[in-house]
Amino acid sequence: MAELGLADTNGILRLPWVRPDRSSAGLGWSDLYVSTQSETPYRASFDAAGTHLVILHLGGPVTVRRGRDQVRRIQAGGLFMHPAGRDLTVELGGPLDTVHAYLSAKALPGELNEELGTADPLVEQLMLTLDGVVRQWEPAARTYVDHLTGLFAAHLAHHYSPARTRRDNGRLSEHQLAAAKELMTERLAEPIPLTDLAAAAALSVSQFTRRFKAATGEPPHRYLMRLRVEQACRLLRAEGLSIPEIAVRCGFTHQEHLTRVMRTRLGTTPAAYRRGI
Numbered sequence: 001m002a003e004l005g006l007a008d009t010n011g012i013l014r015l016p017w018v019r020p021d022r023s024s025a026g027l028g029w030s031d032l033y034v035s036t037q038s039e040t041p042y043r044a045s046f047d048a049a050g051t052h053l054v055i056l057h058l059g060g061p062v063t064v065r066r067g068r069d070q071v072r073r074i075q076a077g078g079l080f081m082h083p084a085g086r087d088l089t090v091e092l093g094g095p096l097d098t099v100h101a102y103l104s105a106k107a108l109p110g111e112l113n114e115e116l117g118t119a120d121p122l123v124e125q126l127m128l129t130l131d132g133v134v135r136q137w138e139p140a141a142r143t144y145v146d147h148l149t150g151l152f153a154a155h156l157a158h159h160y161s162p163a164r165t166r167r168d169n170g171r172l173s174e175h176q177l178a179a180a181k182e183l184m185t186e187r188l189a190e191p192i193p194l195t196d197l198a199a200a201a202a203l204s205v206s207q208f209t210r211r212f213k214a215a216t217g218e219p220p221h222r223y224l225m226r227l228r229v230e231q232a233c234r235l236l237r238a239e240g241l242s243i244p245e246i247a248v249r250c251g252f253t254h255q256e257h258l259t260r261v262m263r264t265r266l267g268t269t270p271a272a273y274r275r276g277i
Contacts, residue, residue, distance in 0.1 A: 009049055011047070020036070022134050023134065028142070031153075033102040036134070046089075052084045057074050057098060065093070068089075079124070080117075081114060110157055112161065113162060123155065176201035180197050180200050233266075
């Protein structure tokens with residue numbers, strides 16, 4: 001059976017500024033190609049490949065852009081997923097060590113969702129284990145690799161397929177919701193356009209807004225305002241900052257804005273809340 005190799009990938013690993021450390025080339029793996037390398041910042045476009053791509057970030061945080069609209073600052077352990085049969089434009093904003101795993105359509109015959117910055121401890125552990133097998137390869141491990149490949153493909157099919165997304169009754173998936181919440185928390189002090197939140201979930205603005213409300217019971221702007229009020233209350237209890245400083249740190253335009261929102265939502269003012277602690 002033919003080995004899956006560099007020629008079956010979308011071309012990222014052939015870029016001159018990607019420095020490979022080790023790969024499964026020459027090991028005879030027919031449904032999986034694994035490569036570990038250091039990458040420097042780049043922006044490039046790639047034709048569709050016949051393999052599904054999963055990238056594990058070994059370092060971070062680093063900003064990654066997919067296409068024109070999806071932008072995430074991805075932490076170490078974050079994942080980038082791209083399906084077979086689809087062109088890719090990607091920009092890496094900083095130096096990064098990565099593990100790439102390319103799965104054949106035979107191993108994963110369905111579609112794979114586009115994911116950007118998803119955290120999945122099982123996928124992370126599987127990819128680190130596969131990298132370890134490459135690092136200390138012995139022919140007797142072939143059956144073990146086949147087992148890991150099957151487990152890897154089954155997990156991706158179950159958790160990251162469009163069919164699974166459709167079964168979520170029009171709601172954000174757990175991973176999409178976690179990505180949106182993480183972005184809200186990271187940028188609590190800033191205005192956050194809906195386009196950024198939608199990009200974090202790999203959806204259009206209308207899809208994101210509808211599915212976010214279905215998942216949380218609140219539209220995104222109301223949910224974000226609740227997070228800001230909760231953080232303001234935490235800071236008011238800490239007594240380390242003035243009320244105007246807390247207002248700005250929590251994304252309110254000024255103290256009066258925070259006062260108005262707290263009075264509407266909690267029936268009190270920042271000063272009264274602090275005095276009552």
